[in-house]
Amino acid sequence: MQPDEVVILMKPLEKALSRSEFEQALRDKGAYYHIQHPYHKAMYEGRATPEQIRGWVANRFYYQISIPIKDAAIMANCPDRDVRRHWIQRILDHDGYDGAEGGIEAWLRLGEAVGLSREEILSEEHVLPGVRFAVDAYVNFARRATWEEAASSSLTELFAPHIHQSRLDAWPTHYPWINAEGYTYFRNRLTEARRDVEQGLKITLDYYQTAEQQSRMLEILQFKLDVLWTMLDAMTMAYELDRPPYHTVTDQRVYHRGLFK
């Protein structure tokens, strides 16, 4: 994408885009996906330390456990039975069901594969306030927005299969110390995310028709990109720049463990 096209996307639309133009405008937002974040690039390029990988996995766990709560909030606001029948699969994907361990369990295994203990991850002791605030903002948006807006905010998933695949391609080579069993989560998401996108995209393309509505959706998608980017900014401070919260006062992880759930 050229820089001047990026600027165009930041202005409100003057006229409504066709269905395919609108889909393209959403896809163009991939330019700001967290795959471009320096923290992510370092992980992908093999420059991340074990501490930085562990920090990422422990912090991302908070995103993982919040996703089903976010999806339950969407369903709670949705009167359309047919949408709920499909949307509920997202909760099952993460929480698991008979015979399927689910994404949260798979993420815990990833945590163990990178050298964290299950208790340490579940305690949320590593979750940085900046990460928590960003993730909570996403959950709270889903609680307050219309179900269509909340559903469409999941569409950063348009870009997720690529990021999961990039980890599957790069991590085993760069980080031989990570137990390969940990990669199940990324592998499962390749198909789950594609299916989610199909459903989310249909809801979105049906719902946003006018220029004003479509501009708002581009803002919603930018909000979600901001959530993901801000999480990595917080991790950069803590694990790259060695400036975790309160570092001028203590090296203890004194920050709160969450008040909003």
Ligand SMILES: O=C(O)c1cc(C(=O)O)c2c(n1)C(=O)C(=O)c1cc(C(=O)O)[nH]c1-2
């Ligand atoms: O690892 C990633 O980079 C990444 C990004 C995203 C995303 O774009 O929000 C999701 C996931 N993973 C993911 O695994 C996942 O289950 C998921 C659900 C959602 C959502 O907004 O409902 N995003 C994402």
